[in-house]
Amino acid sequence: MIKPDPDWGFLRQGMLLPAFCLLLGAALWGTTTIYRTRLDNTLETGRQELASIEQERNELISRRKAREQFSATYRELTASSIVGPDQRLQWVQAVRSSAASLGLPYLRYTTGPQEVFTAPYLMTGISAPVFDSPMDLQLGLVHEVDLLRLLDKLAASPGLFHVRSCKLERLEHNTAAESNQANLSGSCQLAWFSIPSGSSLAAANHGE
Amino acid sequence: MRIQHVIHLDIDRGVLHTWHDGSYKPIASYSPRSGKPSTLLSFLRQNGSGTIGIIVDVLEEEHSRDRIARLRQRDQKALLERKLARTFPRTEFSTATLQGRSADKTQGKDVLFSALTTPDHVRTLVEQLAAAKLPVAWVCSPALLSLPVLEALQAQTGKRAAAALLVTRDQDGRLRVAFFRDRKLISSRLLRKSLSAPPGDMLRLLRQLEESVRYFDPSFIVSATNPVDVFLLGEPEVARQDATAAGGGHEGFHIHPVDLDSITTALGIRAQLRPGQADLLFLETLRRHAPAANYLPAGGRRYFQLEQIRKYARAACLVLGSAALLAGTWNGLSLMDTSVQARELANSRDTVAAGVQTHSEYQADSGMDPLQMRQVVSAWQALVANRTEPRAIFALVSRAVDQQPRLQIDALEWSPLAAFKPVSEMDPEESSDAPAATAEESGDDTGTSTPAVSRIRITVRGHIEPFERNYPLAFAELERFMASLRADPQVASVNARQQPLDIRPGSTLTGEVSREDKAEEATFAIDIVMRTGNDQA
Numbered sequence: 149m150i151k152p153d154p155d156w157g158f159l160r161q162g163m164l165l166p167a168f169c170l171l172l173g174a175a176l177w178g179t180t181t182i183y184r185t186r187l188d189n190t191l192e193t194g195r196q197e198l199a200s201i202e203q204e205r206n207e208l209i210s211r212r213k214a215r216e217q218f219s220a221t222y223r224e225l226t227a228s229s230i231v232g233p234d235q236r237l238q239w240v241q242a243v244r245s246s247a248a249s250l251g252l253p254y255l256r257y258t259t260g261p262q263e264v265f266t267a268p269y270l271m272t273g274i275s276a277p278v279f280d281s282p283m284d285l286q287l288g289l290v291h292e293v294d295l296l297r298l299l300d301k302l303a304a305s306p307g308l309f310h311v312r313s314c315k316l317e318r319l320e321h322n323t324a325a326e327s328n329q330a331n332l333s334g335s336c337q338l339a340w341f342s343i344p345s346g347s348s349l350a351a352a353n354h355g356e
Numbered sequence: 357m358r359i360q361h362v363i364h365l366d367i368d369r370g371v372l373h374t375w376h377d378g379s380y381k382p383i384a385s386y387s388p389r390s391g392k393p394s395t396l397l398s399f400l401r402q403n404g405s406g407t408i409g410i411i412v413d414v415l416e417e418e419h420s421r422d423r424i425a426r427l428r429q430r431d432q433k434a435l436l437e438r439k440l441a442r443t444f445p446r447t448e449f450s451t452a453t454l455q456g457r458s459a460d461k462t463q464g465k466d467v468l469f470s471a472l473t474t475p476d477h478v479r480t481l482v483e484q485l486a487a488a489k490l491p492v493a494w495v496c497s498p499a500l501l502s503l504p505v506l507e508a509l510q511a512q513t514g515k516r517a518a519a520a521l522l523v524t525r526d527q528d529g530r531l532r533v534a535f536f537r538d539r540k541l542i543s544s545r546l547l548r549k550s551l552s553a554p555p556g557d558m559l560r561l562l563r564q565l566e567e568s569v570r571y572f573d574p575s576f577i578v579s580a581t582n583p584v585d586v587f588l589l590g591e592p593e594v595a596r597q598d599a600t601a602a603g604g605g606h607e608g609f610h611i612h613p614v615d616l617d618s619i620t621t622a623l624g625i626r627a628q629l630r631p632g633q634a635d636l637l638f639l640e641t642l643r644r645h646a647p648a649a650n651y652l653p654a655g656g657r658r659y660f661q662l663e664q665i666r667k668y669a670r671a672a673c674l675v676l677g678s679a680a681l682l683a684g685t686w687n688g689l690s691l692m693d694t695s696v697q698a699r700e701l702a703n704s705r706d707t708v709a710a711g712v713q714t715h716s717e718y719q720a721d722s723g724m725d726p727l728q729m730r731q732v733v734s735a736w737q738a739l740v741a742n743r744t745e746p747r748a749i750f751a752l753v754s755r756a757v758d759q760q761p762r763l764q765i766d767a768l769e770w771s772p773l774a775a776f777k778p779v780s781e782m783d784p785e786e787s788s789d790a791p792a793a794t795a796e797e798s799g800d801d802t803g804t805s806t807p808a809v810s811r812i813r814i815t816v817r818g819h820i821e822p823f824e825r826n827y828p829l830a831f832a833e834l835e836r837f838m839a840s841l842r843a844d845p846q847v848a849s850v851n852a853r854q855q856p857l858d859i860r861p862g863s864t865l866t867g868e869v870s871r872e873d874k875a876e877e878a879t880f881a882i883d884i885v886m887r888t889g890n891d892q893a
Contacts, residue, residue, distance in 0.1 A: 169674060173681040181683075198708065292750065
């Protein structure tokens, strides 16, 4: 095989300008590409940072609006013992005081252990977790309105409760009603609610 | 390929022609017998670029025809090289031209072997050009350039005999005769000036043509049935008239005198050629048509090939360099745009960061997390909105009882039903009863797509007093009581669980009528489903 014998000197003649043009173009293109890539990366990083900061700002604005909107109500709820730990001492005392002031023939109460309250209208992430303490009431009533009065008095005392169920029954319906003895027997199930606050709320949220 | 410079090398001199203004112009000359082509070389060195072609118009050109079998390309090439070396062993300026399939339908291809048998002058010239690093592309003879001329003549005159002779005369009066059969070059020869028939001497010319045909192809007999078209190209006007007057002079030779102007026009040549300048016609033809073969050996084409490489490399460098410059410029413009964007982004980031700082300071001073506050308040609002109001239950029952004073209530009981999702398009008849049943049976409290609603089931037990043992009246009273309850928008459904008498068709009903005054009662029990909170009628 014949080895090629290129005349490099001949090949170089007239190639100076084109080669310089090529080198210049390549250098310009390479340099600008490198800088452009770096700047694009920097810009992309900046965009991500801006998006992150904007998200943080939006969250803070949301919190600020929430504070302005809900802080007064929250303070009221805290003051009325709805937010905070179980207040069964106050609830029992309210029951006892109300029954005494209304002159109910008798009232028996039983409280159960506190438990997590679930209901479809309490949506996770929107509503805080709620605990309820059940309370059974056995009542002797002169008139059915006594039940409403009793519930009104309990509603006026600290705490929030629901009347889950109630059963009123006339004791002797063939005799005339008497004003100083029980004409009606009642059995009601109440649920006293408490909403944890602060760190206990955060713990409850994480525990969900 | 555009040939910029052509060196016309004949017996006495070599003349350099260069392309200028649409034709080749003579620039310099030298005598091959007495000197070196230094003037040509100095001009070519000074005027640099451009491919060079050499037309060798000498006596020592020989042609030999042969036939080879049809082979693969590689074998064919090797065979041609062997045959060429055997035919012309003493010269490197030789070439083989494949002329296609044989005309007599035998298998094989016709080959024309051509050579410059005494190439001393052209060898010297090529070596000098190579030493000066000048690119030589072609070394050919007028014979190898004759075919395009012949085709133009045949097209112009409409004469297409199987055999043709192209007769030209150079500036020194030498005749060149090229013989063609079936548009294939058979052979060619240049006659010495002393032997060439002078212009107008038709008898001598015809004799020389006869001798030439016998020399070219002894088997070819010129006759009236086997004529030869003779194209007498570029003869002076007087000689053309003599030839026309002679009418051919030979029954086999059909003489066609043609002036140079007409053929140059047909070939697209702009140069004005005078009679006797047919050799210059071939120079101009070289610019427009590639010769049939190239006498130049591979070593002599070295600088032409290097020149081609350099040309394409230069073009590639310029194209790539320009593209890179454009891309770099585009990148630069993009960089400017990106820089502006980066500055705006930095400003925006600073602004937003300042806002975040302000809000963070406010947040830090405020204690409880507001989002947790919102959750607490939402829970409280939901509990308040969904609590059962005993007063509303009492009011509902009281309104209905007031309209039926004989109904005595013995017991009142309520309890919540499991939450369910309302069906808006339910049949009104069914909708009054179905929710209670659905809720009771399914116990579905997991729906999230639409808000779940809770309802209360109220059970009213009582009796009718005074009864007076009138069951239809008691039933009517009870029906009116239920109707008044159903009319209340808070009531979703009313069903009689127990009636004064069990009058269902499938049940067994017993009773007694006697003289004893037994106390009888018309008792009943009604289930009411009451809407609460977000449950709308």
